[in-house]
Each structure stands twice: as structure tokens, then as C-alpha cells.
Amino acid sequence: MKPIxxxxxxxxxGINPQVDCGRYPAKRxxxxxxxxxxxxxxDGHDHVSGRLLYRHSSAKDWQSMPLSPLTNDLWSASYTxxxxxxxxxxxxxxxxxxxxxxxxxxxxxxAQPGQPGVSSSAESQDIPxxxxxxxxxxxxxxxxxxxxxxxxxxDEAARLLELANAKSExxxxxxxxxxxxxxxxxxxxxLATRYxxxxxxxxxxxxxxxxxxxxxxxxxxxxxxxRHGTFADVQALLPTIAAMGFDVLYMPPIHPIGKAFRKGPxxxxxxxxxxxxxxxxIGAKEGGHKSILAELGTLKDFDALVAATREHGMELAxxxxxxxxxxxxxxxxxxxxxxxxxxxxxxxxxxxxxxxxDIYPLNFESxxxxxxxxxxxxxxxxxxxxxxxxxxxxxxxxxxxPFWEWCIGEIHKKYPDVIxxxxxxxxxxxxxxxxxxxxxxxxxxxxxxxxxxELREYFxxxxxxxxxxxxxxxxxxxxxxxxxxxxxxxxxxAFMQRLILAATLGANYGMYGPAYELGExxxxxxxxEEYLNSEKYEIRHWDRSASTSLAPLITKVNQIxxxxxxLQSDGSLHFHNVDNSNILCYSKWSGDNQILVAINLDPTQxxxxxxxxxxxxxxxPHNETFDIEDLLTGTHYQWHDRSNYVAxxxxxxPAHIFRLLRRPIVETAQTP
Ligand SMILES: O=P(O)(O)O[C@H]1O[C@H](CO)[C@@H](O[C@H]2O[C@H](CO)[C@@H](O)[C@H](O)[C@H]2O)[C@H](O)[C@H]1O
Numbered sequence: 274m275k276p277i278x279x280x281x282x283x284x285x286x287g288i289n290p291q292v293d294c295g296r297y298p299a300k301r302x303x304x305x306x307x308x309x310x311x312x313x314x315x316d317g318h319d320h321v322s323g324r325l326l327y328r329h330s331s332a333k334d335w336q337s338m339p340l341s342p343l344t345n346d347l348w349s350a351s352y353t354x355x356x357x358x359x360x361x362x363x364x365x366x367x368x369x370x371x372x373x374x375x376x377x378x379x380x381x382x383x384a385q386p387g388q389p390g391v392s393s394s395a396e397s398q399d400i401p402x403x404x405x406x407x408x409x410x411x412x413x414x415x416x417x418x419x420x421x422x423x424x425x426x427x428d429e430a431a432r433l434l435e436l437a438n439a440k441s442e443x444x445x446x447x448x449x450x451x452x453x454x455x456x457x458x459x460x461x462x463x464l465a466t467r468y469x470x471x472x473x474x475x476x477x478x479x480x481x482x483x484x485x486x487x488x489x490x491x492x493x494x495x496x497x498x499x500r501h502g503t504f505a506d507v508q509a510l511l512p513t514i515a516a517m518g519f520d521v522l523y524m525p526p527i528h529p530i531g532k533a534f535r536k537g538p539x540x541x542x543x544x545x546x547x548x549x550x551x552x553x554x555i556g557a558k559e560g561g562h563k564s565i566l567a568e569l570g571t572l573k574d575f576d577a578l579v580a581a582t583r584e585h586g587m588e589l590a591x592x593x594x595x596x597x598x599x600x601x602x603x604x605x606x607x608x609x610x611x612x613x614x615x616x617x618x619x620x621x622x623x624x625x626x627x628x629x630x631d632i633y634p635l636n637f638e639s640x641x642x643x644x645x646x647x648x649x650x651x652x653x654x655x656x657x658x659x660x661x662x663x664x665x666x667x668x669x670x671x672x673x674x675p676f677w678e679w680c681i682g683e684i685h686k687k688y689p690d691v692i693x694x695x696x697x698x699x700x701x702x703x704x705x706x707x708x709x710x711x712x713x714x715x716x717x718x719x720x721x722x723x724x725x726x727e728l729r730e731y732f733x734x735x736x737x738x739x740x741x742x743x744x745x746x747x748x749x750x751x752x753x754x755x756x757x758x759x760x761x762x763x764x765x766x767a768f769m770q771r772l773i774l775a776a777t778l779g780a781n782y783g784m785y786g787p788a789y790e791l792g793e794x795x796x797x798x799x800x801x802e803e804y805l806n807s808e809k810y811e812i813r814h815w816d817r818s819a820s821t822s823l824a825p826l827i828t829k830v831n832q833i834x835x836x837x838x839x840l841q842s843d844g845s846l847h848f849h850n851v852d853n854s855n856i857l858c859y860s861k862w863s864g865d866n867q868i869l870v871a872i873n874l875d876p877t878q879x880x881x882x883x884x885x886x887x888x889x890x891x892x893x894p895h896n897e898t899f900d901i902e903d904l905l906t907g908t909h910y911q912w913h914d915r916s917n918y919v920a921x922x923x924x925x926x927p928a929h930i931f932r933l934l935r936r937p938i939v940e941t942a943q944t945p
Contacts, residue, residue, distance in 0.1 A: 283321050283366040283466040286312040290742045291472055297709040298473035299742040301354055302482045307474065310349040313340065313366045320373040322460060323366030325350035330359040330473075339457065340366065358689035360474040367465035371410045371456050375448055378403050385443045400444050404437035407447075410456075417459040426455060475685075480520070480663070481692050481713040481745055483841040485776075485831055486590070486783025487519035488752070491527065491569055492549060493787070493813045501549070501812065504570040504578040513817065514786070515585040517824055518831025522582055523590040523665055523783065525753070525809075527575070529557035529566050531598020534621070534631040538811045539797055542630050551809050553594050553667065554631040556601020562593070562652040572659075579660050590694070591656055594667035595649055596622050596632040603648075604633065610645045612636040624668055637673035650680045653691075657684070663692045666712070670697040674710050681711030694747055708744040714781055719748040719774075723759050725857045725874055729848050732778055732859075736843040746843065748779035751789050756804050761794050763876035766923035768792050768823055770876060773928045776830045777870045778859070780842050787815040790823050833904045833930055838863035847890045853882030856919065860891060867891060867935075869901065872928035873921035881920035888915050891933065900934040909934075 288311040290299035301307055307327075315321045323340040340348040354360055381400050382388075411430035415423045429452055436447055494502035494510055507524070514522060530550040537544035544550065555562060565575055582589045597603050599619070603610060611619045611633050622634040639645050653664065669677060684691055695712035697704050708715050722731045735746050750771035751760060759767050768789065775782040787793075788804065797803040806813070817824070834840045839861040849858040855875040861868050869891075873880040886893070893899060898913045905926055921927055 278464070280464050281466045282319075282368055282464070283313065283315045283323070285323070285364050285366055285466055285468045288364060288468060288472065290474070290738070292709060292739065292743050295470050295472045297743060298359070298475040300475045300477060300481075300713075300745070303354060303357055303476055303478055305476075306351050306353050307362070308349055308351040309362060309364070310343065310347055311364055311468075312346050313348045313364070314346040315368050318373075319368045319370070320376060321366055322369035322372060322457070323348060323364055324460075325352065325362060325364055327352045327360060327362040329356050330361055331356075340364070354474070354476045357476050357478060358685065360476060361471045362474060363471045364468045365462070365465050367460060367462060369460065371407075371414065374403070374407055374410055375453065378407060378448070379446065382444060382446055387443055401437040401440060404433045404444075404447070408433040408437065411452075413461065414456045414459045417461065418455075422455060422458070426452075426459070475711075476689075477692065477713050478690050480588070482843075483780040484521050484692075484714070484747070484783075485519045485834065486521040486523050486747070486749075486781075487514050487517070487786040488523045488525070488783060489514075489786050490552070490753075490808045490813070491524050492552075492566075493808055493815065495814070498814045501568040503568070504574040508578050508581045511581055511585045511587070515587055517828045518835060519786075520587050521590050521663055521783070522587050523592065523663075525592045526552040526555055526594055526667075527565055527569055527591065528552075528555045528562055529559040529564055530554050531557050531600035531631060533599035536631050536810050538806065540803065540807070540810060548810070549812055551631060552592075553596070553629070553809075554598040555594060555596065556598045556603065558600060558602075561597065561601045561603060562595075563655045576659060583660075588663050589661055590663035590665050590692075591661050592667055593652060593656075593664045595652075595672055596629070596634055596667075598632055601633075607641065607644070607648075609641050610635055610639050610648075612638075622671070624671060634671065637676060646676055646679060649676070650683055653680070653684055657688055657691060662688070662690055663694070665694045665696055667696050669695045669707050669712065670699040670703045674703075674706055677707060677712070678710040685711065705740070705744060714745045714747040716752075717746045717748055717779075719746070719779070720750065720752070720755050720757050723757075723874065725854055728774070728778070728857060728874075732846060733848070736846040741844055745781060746779050747781035747783060748775040749783050749785070750775045751785045753785050753788075753804065753807060753809050755802050756788075756794065756796055757802060759876075761796050764794070765792055765821070765823075766876035766927055768794075769826060770872060770874060770923065770927045772823065772827060773830060773870070773872055773930070774857075776834055777840055777861070777868070777930060778843075778846065780840065784827075787813075787817070790817065790827065791815060791819055792821060792823060829905060830930075837866050837868050837904070837932065839866045839868040847887065849887050849890075850885040851882045851919075852885070853880055855880040856882045856884075856921065858884050860887075862891075867933040869931040869933060870928060871919045871921065871931070873923050876923050876927070879920060879922045881918065884917050884919060886912075886915045886917065893933075893935070897935075901931040902934055903929045904932055905930050 292299050309325050313321055313323050324337045326335040326337050328335045338350040338352055340350045342348055381403055408430040411426050415426035418426055433447060491507045492502045494506040531554045535544040535550040537548045579589050613619055619633045622629040622632045681693055692713045694714040695707045696716050697707055704715055722728045795805040797805050845862045847860050851858045856871060856873055858871045896914050898911055900909055901912055902909050
């Protein structure tokens with residue numbers, strides 16, 4: 274089939290960033306410099322030029338940046354995203370006849386008599402004719418230009434014609450940089466190729482990339498063991514949590530809890546009248562996802578907590594779990610939102626092998642799927658209107674992914690600052706698909722990656738493109754559902770190791786706070802990852818004054834994160850070899866801030882080894898001696914060249930978090 278215009282000769286291929294051929298937006302953070310690269314070429318020897326077109330979707334006009342050549346037909350241009358939300362970008366490129374002509378003229382000028390090794394005359398190089406061709410191109414550019422530029426180009430065309438008519442023996446280069454730059458401003462776009470689609474880029478606020486989460490159960494925050502905790506009790510804890518350096522306070526669901534099939538202590542399927550039940554068993558006669566469990570307080574108390582959290586430099590994150598206790602009002606009001614079996618019953622929810630006997634899943638194939646989608650979206654907007662801008666979404670992978678794409682898209686249209694964390698511990702493709710559908714952050718497999726090789730392999734995958742174009746990892750050493758065997762068996766050293774790993778490998782990290790701070794490590798039973806006497810099923814009281822509390826180390830590590838931009842993004846993560854399989858070493862940088870972490874992964878004994886620093890990555894010349902400071906202890910060391918020795922005792926401090934005290938050669942201003 275013939276194209277509508279067959280004279281468009283330039284090809285544009287392989288634009289980066291691009292997620293699934295443009296099906297999903299690539300993601301960036303407010304203030305990022307976005308570099309777009311692509312292969313741009315034409316047939317033959319004609320020169321090509323091109324430009325990047327970009328605009329925020331709310332703006333009518335495109336802005337543009339000229340493409341600069343890299344190597345091998347690869348070109349790039351950059352722009353800064355200075356507004357949240359949806360951006361568009363694409364490329365346009367054309368055969369640049371003026372540039373082709375001017376390069377050709379330089380060759381002719383260089384071949385004139387008088388030039389080294391040249392005997393021919395100017396005329397034999399057709400220079401006058403070439404000048405006439407150039408004059409024509411300048412006249413055309415003048416026709417495209419406006420005002421004084423147009424006159425300037427027309428004058429230049431006339432000057433070239435005069436030179437051509439002068440028939441000189443030899444010619445000097447008639448083109449100045451000023452003229453070359455002026456012509457470049459008025460390209461002939463009649464036969465320009467525009468990339469087949471306008472690509473989308475989603476811009477989040479900084480907290481999507483860098484955040485420090487603290488999870489607690491509000492019902493366990495009362496200083497009086499005889500009483501249910503309240504929002505006011507949480508508010509009283511804010512100074513303590515803020516002082517530890519957290520910026521997101523996350524609470525499991527705060528809604529009325531169902532009575533039907535209520536779970537008792539240790540996930541028992543039976544309960545007594547006094548058991549509080551699981552907060553994820555959402556809904557009772559008092560209300561559902563938009564209501565508050567009366568024991569926690571009132572809506573006014575909630576609003577006060579949201580405001581107080583902000584006053585402490587943090588944000589409150591709510592847990593949104595789309596499922597219903599059999600007592601949830603939706604079960605009676607919208608039976609068609611559930612999958613009713615032939616005997617009239619509803620199958621309880623599962624996340625195999627886990628069974629959730631106290632909740633019903635929603636049916637995303639409901640004939641009233643539209644009504645269901647809208648009701649779920651309205652749950653988010655209900656809380657957004659109460660100034661909650663961060664949501665941890667429970668098991669999003671058990672809900673239809675097209676629903677998420679629609680729901681998050683709808684919310685983001687009006688509230689581009691809302692952050693969604695996907696709590697989906699599932700297959701990699703599904704996790705990635707949720708991120709592409711709009712989730713701003715995602716839980717990861719970090720909790721189950723403990724050996725050096727598996728940590729390195731996993732983090733090399735999730736901190737590099739293409740994954741980083743759509744996925745922001747959030748690392749949790751524990752959650753109320755996951756007490757990994759490493760923590761169960763490794764004692765305090767393991768808690769220290771996993772904290773430091775999470776906080777330095779990931780710009781986003783979080784912890785199920787009280788249990789982590791206090792080194793809670795008893796499983797419900799041998800081989801289980803569930804906590805014994807889990808807070809999910811009963812109210813607990815935590816003695817934060819315990820002398821063994823990890824709070825001082827947590828505070829120190831979070832303060833290191835705050836004061837070192839290198840630890841606030843993931844793209845620069847780079848592993849360095851160590852001759853000991855129990856020591857992991859990696860670096861991160863941002864601008865002139867460089868951090869190098871060396872960590873002993875063995876909780877039982879000292880490990881020592883030689884680090885083989887990748888000097889190129891660190892921009893350190895060979896043979897240099899440089900100062901490094903261990904930010905955990907304040908100790909300075911003089912290191913030299915690439916091989917350097919570390920010895921780490923897990924019972925004392927299993928890691929060094931070094932800052933390199935030298936000014937590295939930073940070659941690019943790009944955010945890593
Ligand atoms: O399925 P995950 O392991 O990802 O866990 C998340 O979702 C669970 C279901 O919401 C939730 O489970 C808890 O609540 C259930 C409903 O009340 C209850 O049956 C489970 O026993 C309890 O663990 C889990 O906490 C959440 O993180």
C-alpha cells in the first residue's frame with residue numbers, strides 16, 4: 274500500500290523511555306530531567322535533524338528541544354517535568370537539506386587550491402554553483418522565518434549569490450555559527466516524519482520514589498493495657514515516630530469489623546465476644562469502607578490525626594482492602610457484587626494457600642460491574658476528601674487489573690498527587706502489570722531475598738530499565754503477615770542487617786514498626802511466617818522503653834537517608850565484587866553525594882573480605898587515596914585504589930554505610 278506521503282524519508286525507531294510500545298505511560302518524578310533517545314536515520318548520505326516535542330496534557334501547545342546525535346544513528350534530547358500528572362512526548366525528524374549542503378560545502382572549500390595536498394581550482398569544485406544552491410536554501414528558510422530573522426536570512430542568501438557571481442579563485446567559509454543557528458530555528462518540516470504515536474509520561478511527586486513507612490495498629494496504641502487504642506493515642510505517638518525519621522504512617526483498615534466468622538487469636542476460625550477480629554474483615558451493621566470503627570474514635574478525631582500527622586512532617590496512609598465481611602452493608606444491598614453459589618452461599622476469600630474465612634471477595638464479573646467499579650472508586654475519593662493522599666492497597670492482584678487502570682486513572686485526573694502502594698506478593702508479571710496500570714509503588718520479594726547472589730540478581734532487575742520506567746519498589750523487612758525465618762532465627766543482628774539492607778537498597782522502605790523495633794521474632798508455629806499472638810487478631814501493648822529497642826539504630830539509618838540524596842532514588846544502585854560470599858557491597862550516587870554500603874549477611878559471626886571497587890562507577894582515578902566516613906559510627910578511613918578490606922561483626926554493627934568524601938567527576942546532571 275502506498276503511503277499518503279511517500280517522500281517522508283526519515284525513520285524513527287526504538288524511542289526510550291517507552292513502556293510496552295507506548296501502551297502504558299513511563300513514570301518520572303516532579304523535577305526530573307527526562308532524556309528521550311531513539312534511532313533516527315534516513316537513506317543515503319543526507320543529514321537528518323530532529324526534535325523532541327513535549328507538553329503537559331493540560332497544555333495546548335507543544336514545546337520542543339532539538340535532538341543531539343549520540344553515536345550510531347542514536348539521538349537524544351531532554352526536558353524537565355515541572356508539573357504533576359500526564360505528559361505527552363514524541364519525536365519528529367526530517368532530511369536536513371541545509372545541513373547536508375553546508376557539510377558538502379565545507380568539503381569543497383577544503384579541496385580548493387592552497388589547501389594541503391590540493392591542486393584543483395575553486396571552479397573545479399563547483400563552489401559558485403554550490404553557493405547558489407545554498408542561497409536558494411537560505412531564501413526558503415527566510416520564507417519560513419518571521420520579522421528580523423527573515424530579513425537576516427534573506428540578506429545572507431543575497432550575500433551568497435554575490436559571492437557566487439564574484440567567481441573568485443578561492444573562497445573562505447561564508448557560513449558563521451550565527452547563521453547556522455538561525456537556519457536551524459526554521460527547519461523545513463513539510464516532509465518531516467513524526468513518530469507514529471504521542472507517548473505518555475506520568476509524573477508523580479517525590480514521595481512516590483523516596484518514602485519511609487511505619488506501620489502500626491491503632492488499636493494497640495493505648496498506654497493503658499485495659500483499653501482499646503484510639504486515633505488520639507496514635508496522635509500522641511506522632512512525635513516518637515517522626516523522631517525516628519519516618520514520613521508515612523500507615524494504619525491497617527480502620528472500619529467497622531464484621532462479627533460473622535470473626536477470627537480469634539492466632540488466626541483461629543472461632544472467636545469469643547471480646548475478640549476484636551481482623552481489621553481486614555471490613556464491614557458491620559455500623560457501616561463499611563467509608564465508616565470508622567467506633568472504638569478508634571470519630572471522624573473528627575480522624576481528621577485531627579490526619580492534620581497532626583502532616584504537622585509532624587509525615588502523611589497518613591490508609592489501607593484499602595476491597596473485600597467484605599458477611600456483615601458489610603454491600604452484601605445485602607448489592608448481592609450481585611458477589612459470586613453466589615448454587616446453594617445461595619458465598620465462597621470466602623483466599624490468597625492461596627491462605628484462607629480468609631471471615632471475608633467475601635468481590636466479583637469483578639458482576640453484571641453490575643460498572644456500579645461496583647464506581648463504588649470502589651468512591652471509597653478512595655471519600656478518604657481523599659479527608660486529605661488522605663497515600664493508600665496501601667491490599668491484594669490488588671485479586672481484583673481485575675483493568676479496574677485498577679480505570680480507577681487510578683480516574684483518581685489521578687483530579688488528584689495527581691495521590692500515591693498508591695500495591696500490596697501484591699504474586700507472580701512477577703502480575704506485579705509489574707499492576708505498576709503499569711498505575712500503582713505508584715509496589716511491595717517486592719525483598720523479604721524473601723536473603724543470600725548475596727539472590728539479592729544482587731533481584732536488585733539488578735528492579736532498579737534498572739525497563740523495570741524502573743514503571744515500577745518503584747518498596748522494601749519491607751517484615752509485615753504483620755511476614756516474619757521471615759531470617760528474623761526468627763538470626764536474632765538482633767538479623768534485624769539490624771535487614772533494616773540496613775531495606776533502607777539503603779531501596780529509596781522506599783517500610784516496617785511493621787512496633788514488632789520490628791522490639792525485635793519480635795516468635796512465629797505462630799515452627800515453619801510459619803505468621804507472628805505468634807499476631808496483632809492482626811488481638812490487641813497488643815508494646816513497651817517502647819525496652820533497652821533492647823532498635824529505635825536508636827532505626828533513627829540513625831533514617832537520618833542517613835534524609836541527609837544523603839544518593840539513598841533517595843534507586844537507579845544508581847551498583848554492586849561491587851567482594852571475595853566473601855557473606856558480604857554484599859553496593860554504591861549509590863546523586864550529584865556529588867556518593868554512598869557505599871558493605872554489609873555482612875551472616876548474623877552468626879564476623880565476616881571479612883576484600884572489596885574490589887568498581888573505580889569507574891565511583892569516578893575515582895586509579896591509584897587515588899580517598900577519605901571515607903562510616904556514617905553509622907562517624908569513623909574515617911583512608912582507602913586506596915580498588916582493593917580495600919572490611920571486617921564486620923554482626924553483633925556490634927553488621928554494616929558500614931560509607932560516604933565518599935571526595936568530589937566525584939559527575940558526567941551527567943540526570944537523576945539516576
Ligand atoms: O493476602 P496477603 O498475605 O497479601 O495479606 C493481606 O490481605 C489479607 C486479606 O485482606 C489480610 O489477612 C488478614 O485479614 C483477613 C480478613 O480479615 C484474615 O482472614 C486473615 O487471617 C488476616 O491475616 C492480610 O493481613 C493482608 O496483609
